[in-house]
Amino acid sequence: MTMSVTKLKLRTALGPVYRDVLPYEPRDCTPEEIPVIDLQPMFSSELSERKKTIARCKEQILKFMKQPLEMKELVESHKYSKFYNGYLGRRKTQISPSETVDVREGFTFRYSPDLDPDHPKDISQVPDEIRRWIRGEDFVWEGTQHLPEFKRDCVAYWSACLRLARKMVRMFALSLDLEEDYWDEKVTHPGADGVFNYYPARTQDEIEQKCVGLGSHTDLQLFTLLWQDSVGGLQILTREGQWIKVSESSKSSNLSKFDGVKAPPIEGTIVVNIGDYMMRLCNDIYKSTVHRVTNESTQERVSMPFFFGCQKRFQMEREEFAGKEVKQSMAPSAVVVAG
Numbered sequence: 001m002t003m004s005v006t007k008l009k010l011r012t013a014l015g016p017v018y019r020d021v022l023p024y025e026p027r028d029c030t031p032e033e034i035p036v037i038d039l040q041p042m043f044s045s046e047l048s049e050r051k052k053t054i055a056r057c058k059e060q061i062l063k064f065m066k067q068p069l070e071m072k073e074l075v076e077s078h079k080y081s082k083f084y085n086g087y088l089g090r091r092k093t094q095i096s097p098s099e100t101v102d103v104r105e106g107f108t109f110r111y112s113p114d115l116d117p118d119h120p121k122d123i124s125q126v127p128d129e130i131r132r133w134i135r136g137e138d139f140v141w142e143g144t145q146h147l148p149e150f151k152r153d154c155v156a157y158w159s160a161c162l163r164l165a166r167k168m169v170r171m172f173a174l175s176l177d178l179e180e181d182y183w184d185e186k187v188t189h190p191g192a193d194g195v196f197n198y199y200p201a202r203t204q205d206e207i208e209q210k211c212v213g214l215g216s217h218t219d220l221q222l223f224t225l226l227w228q229d230s231v232g233g234l235q236i237l238t239r240e241g242q243w244i245k246v247s248e249s250s251k252s253s254n255l256s257k258f259d260g261v262k263a264p265p266i267e268g269t270i271v272v273n274i275g276d277y278m279m280r281l282c283n284d285i286y287k288s289t290v291h292r293v294t295n296e297s298t299q300e301r302v303s304m305p306f307f308f309g310c311q312k313r314f315q316m317e318r319e320e321f322a323g324k325e326v327k328q329s330m331a332p333s334a335v336v337v338a339g
């Protein structure tokens, strides 16, 4: 049997890479493709507090995104940021060269040592060779001061993600037969970027043009903790090149409950995507997850990815490899973690 596989061109920090895609429509995932892992035992005492943290942060994102454009532009990324912090407007990016512009709007804030829940430090106390890789910028908070509790609630969510990521990176180390503390020192002042994505319901025009919410890409760092609301729309590319919807069907093989159209995510979970930097460090044992978002519902959608890695080395690699074509092998599935 011959199948017409198309090449999907992706932009990565290390240059363009290609992945194969089968000629089929996205389908629902199976429990094996996206396993659900229960993390609750790691944090059992704080469950209700964590739920509140997520809800408060989501509320703040909606408040921010629903402001008049000129208020959001007080923290415009292109205008004020050296390092991709701040607000990115609707249809202002095109992450995938072979797809449409991205409909989503975003707000980003990156690691600052003064916000770190485990190693809080004034930036002046951070050793020189690390300080030059720190990417947080204060204008994102200065330009949002008129929103009461915005910074507090965003930072609370980011801090919880940072704590979880520092635990999870130890599990990654063990899974790769490394010492448990392999990454500990390298993530004392990590790459830790909080991003809030807002996907408006698509306009009729955008539906006709088949606009993506956020086009196909891989994340750059070690891994990403990705919380999404209940609207759905996240898809990942399997090793075989099949797009699958990250949805409820990950929980059971009883697909009859789902109509395949709505495919809601599992409540109380976050998706863990492997990033390019992890793939590179472990010689492709883990492969970075190709993913994309199309909000096909009539509702708005919010997601809150947290990108985690080692700031300094990752940035150095970026400089070294900028613009070069890099070979990359096939994609893995993502993991969903619960609790």
Ligand SMILES: O=C(O)CCC(=O)C(=O)O
Binding pocket: 195, 197, 214, 219, 226, 228, 234, 291, 293, 302, 303, 304, 305
């Ligand atoms: O909105 C989502 O579910 C995914 C967002 C994403 O992939 C990203 O911001 O890199």
Ligand SMILES: [Fe+2]
Binding pocket: 217, 218, 219, 291, 305
């Ligand atoms: Fe992503």
